[in-house]
Amino acid sequence: MAYLELDRVAKQFGTQTVVDDFSLSVGKGEFISFLGPSGCGKTTTLQMIAGFLDPTRGAIRLEGKDLTAIHPAKRGLGIVFQSYALFPHMTAAENVAFGLEMRNVPRNERAERVRSALAMVGLAGYEDRHPRRMSGGQQQRVALARALVIKPSVLLLDEPLSNLDAKLREEMQIELRQIQRTVGTTTILVTHDQNEAMSLSDRIVVMSQGKIEQIGTPQETYEKPASAFVSQFLGKTNDFAGTIDRTATPAQLVAGSWSAPAPVGLSGPVTVSIRPERIGFGDAGLSAKIITRIFQGNHWLFQCDSECGPAIVIRQNDGKAQPGEGETVRLIWRPEDMSVRARTVA
Amino acid sequence: MSMAAEERSVRAPWALTAPALMLFVGVLLIPLVMTVMLSFHDWGQYKGIEPVFILKNWHEIATDPYYAEMFWRTFRIAILTTVLTALLGAPEAYILNRMSGRWKSFFLLVILGPLLISVVARTLGWALLFGGNNGLVNKLLMSLGVMRSPIPFMFTETGMVIALAHVMMPFMVLSVWAALQRLDPQIENAAMSLGAGPVTIIRRIIMPQIMPGVLSGAIIVFSLSASAFATPAIIGGRRLKVAATLAYDEFLNTLNWPLGAAVATLLLVALVLIVVGSNALIERRYAEVFR
Numbered sequence A: 001m002a003y004l005e006l007d008r009v010a011k012q013f014g015t016q017t018v019v020d021d022f023s024l025s026v027g028k029g030e031f032i033s034f035l036g037p038s039g040c041g042k043t044t045t046l047q048m049i050a051g052f053l054d055p056t057r058g059a060i061r062l063e064g065k066d067l068t069a070i071h072p073a074k075r076g077l078g079i080v081f082q083s084y085a086l087f088p089h090m091t092a093a094e095n096v097a098f099g100l101e102m103r104n105v106p107r108n109e110r111a112e113r114v115r116s117a118l119a120m121v122g123l124a125g126y127e128d129r130h131p132r133r134m135s136g137g138q139q140q141r142v143a144l145a146r147a148l149v150i151k152p153s154v155l156l157l158d159e160p161l162s163n164l165d166a167k168l169r170e171e172m173q174i175e176l177r178q179i180q181r182t183v184g185t186t187t188i189l190v191t192h193d194q195n196e197a198m199s200l201s202d203r204i205v206v207m208s209q210g211k212i213e214q215i216g217t218p219q220e221t222y223e224k225p226a227s228a229f230v231s232q233f234l235g236k237t238n239d240f241a242g243t244i245d246r247t248a249t250p251a252q253l254v255a256g257s258w259s260a261p262a263p264v265g266l267s268g269p270v271t272v273s274i275r276p277e278r279i280g281f282g283d284a285g286l287s288a289k290i291i292t293r294i295f296q297g298n299h300w301l302f303q304c305d306s307e308c309g310p311a312i313v314i315r316q317n318d319g320k321a322q323p324g325e326g327e328t329v330r331l332i333w334r335p336e337d338m339s340v341r342a343r344t345v346a
Numbered sequence B: 001m002s003m004a005a006e007e008r009s010v011r012a013p014w015a016l017t018a019p020a021l022m023l024f025v026g027v028l029l030i031p032l033v034m035t036v037m038l039s040f041h042d043w044g045q046y047k048g049i050e051p052v053f054i055l056k057n058w059h060e061i062a063t064d065p066y067y068a069e070m071f072w073r074t075f076r077i078a079i080l081t082t083v084l085t086a087l088l089g090a091p092e093a094y095i096l097n098r099m100s101g102r103w104k105s106f107f108l109l110v111i112l113g114p115l116l117i118s119v120v121a122r123t124l125g126w127a128l129l130f131g132g133n134n135g136l137v138n139k140l141l142m143s144l145g146v147m148r149s150p151i152p153f154m155f156t157e158t159g160m161v162i163a164l165a166h167v168m169m170p171f172m173v174l175s176v177w178a179a180l181q182r183l184d185p186q187i188e189n190a191a192m193s194l195g196a197g198p199v200t201i202i203r204r205i206i207m208p209q210i211m212p213g214v215l216s217g218a219i220i221v222f223s224l225s226a227s228a229f230a231t232p233a234i235i236g237g238r239r240l241k242v243a244a245t246l247a248y249d250e251f252l253n254t255l256n257w258p259l260g261a262a263v264a265t266l267l268l269v270a271l272v273l274i275v276v277g278s279n280a281l282i283e284r285r286y287a288e289v290f291r
């Protein structure tokens, strides 16, 4: 049975529908990411779970019980805000202890739990610091400890890492994942960083304009994107205009001078999407001219001008010679590496 | 850097601030020094001001209980006014801050609007409502038979405190408002998610964070109230004097300028000491919130 369940949840501000028909069931201990561009309704959805906003329609259930009927102060969820929202007039330890105080945890136990929560996030010895005297990463850890110390049924994280620099963000991602694994708390992370979503979560909910585009494991959403939006949003992708010719036998999928047996179902104009790292150079295939070649250490990045428009190709740096700028090449890929969607011709 | 350039860079700030500095010295410092000097001069009904150095005025202020009482009244009124504005102004600013867009700007205008009206006009309003038998409210209450004599408002300390609090309220609200703007917009949600109820949130989370704003508002209101002239002059008249109205009377009615100067100097020194002292205390106490 689902642990946390969102059932056709919708939120309107005035006449503007910000979240629509949002259904999701989260298993106990699962790590879910809400991924989508700015303004797509991620925070709004999270705030409805937290109880700071009431859904216009739909139900939210935790272990089968209606969550919307419970006051936010009684929901027992742990929340880390984008701005951290630490209490600046309290020390790190007092911040972490606050939730326990509200639960009337006896003083001795409280001190012990605060100490171990701060130790867990790597802040042992920082008990008496005030938040304003801590770095962004340290504040972020205090906020995490404050949310986790109350043993929340669900941990909600609203872009907790977006204020950190790239290196610290990567460190915190690894740490966050480790902590979540050891504590086993069901977690929902809001992010617009696809790498963050992919490296942390069990499943990703890709959102666009208040609607769910796809729910799936990081691998599924990357390799089998359900829509053009998902494939564009998760990593780079090449879209080539092609056609399926059903008059030929066997039916052919043609994109420029590249062709392959047509997949079943579609016919007429289609879009062929291939990830840059799945394209290789061969003897026959889509003809393209290399515009720029960029060396990026472990891989090469080629920007090409192909018969079907611009194309990006990524090749592993395996020590072999690579074609140079200005050379004409043929682009090839395996049929199983592409996804084909119907294309509406304007 | 060459010697000339170095010299120029040392002199430039002085040259640039010179006009403002001269204005400051001319209109503030010189009159101030003259007032202090004046307070040591002698004065007689028939001989006028005599430029000698004596401690007569200071001795009089120190020994005559009239002055002690008057100064004590001045600061009592200022303290009560400050407490009243804090008690009303802080919640007012908080409520205002929670209002949604349009109402917020409307009520902010209502609260700050009085700043555009002269203090005299605002205080006269109180006098029109509560002044003696002809005050509107008094008339109404008496004709309704609610009371037999007018509410004691004019020439009372209570009246002065109420009128001053009304005049000073915008300063307190603005000061607390500024402190509220510095709060994290999610801070109340954060406290709520940890299980805090509305009262706990205000007492444990909001109050400690806006306290510096309340206290700096209090310093402003206190110093303005202690040195206020117009409101005490209208409500208290010549019957209930405070330091500012007394100094005025000595200058313009008794014509005992040296004594007036001594009263004014003492008020200034006391205010500066109180304000600087409490400011230092507050900054030490709230170091982590101010940072």
Ligand SMILES: Nc1ncnc2c1ncn2[C@@H]1O[C@H](COP(=O)(O)OP(=O)(O)OP(=O)(O)O)[C@@H](O)[C@H]1O
Residues within 6 Å of the ligand: A013, A018, A036, A037, A038, A039, A040, A041, A042, A043, A044, A045, A192
């Ligand atoms: N209180 C509100 N009143 C009206 N509209 C709102 C309100 N809160 C959010 N919105 C609108 O709802 C939409 C979604 O907002 P939301 O904060 O959920 O986006 P988000 O996905 O979290 O974006 P970001 O990544 O920028 O944080 C936005 O278009 C926003 O303008």
Ligand SMILES: [Mg+2]
Residues within 6 Å of the ligand: A042, A043, A044
């Ligand atoms: Mg957001």
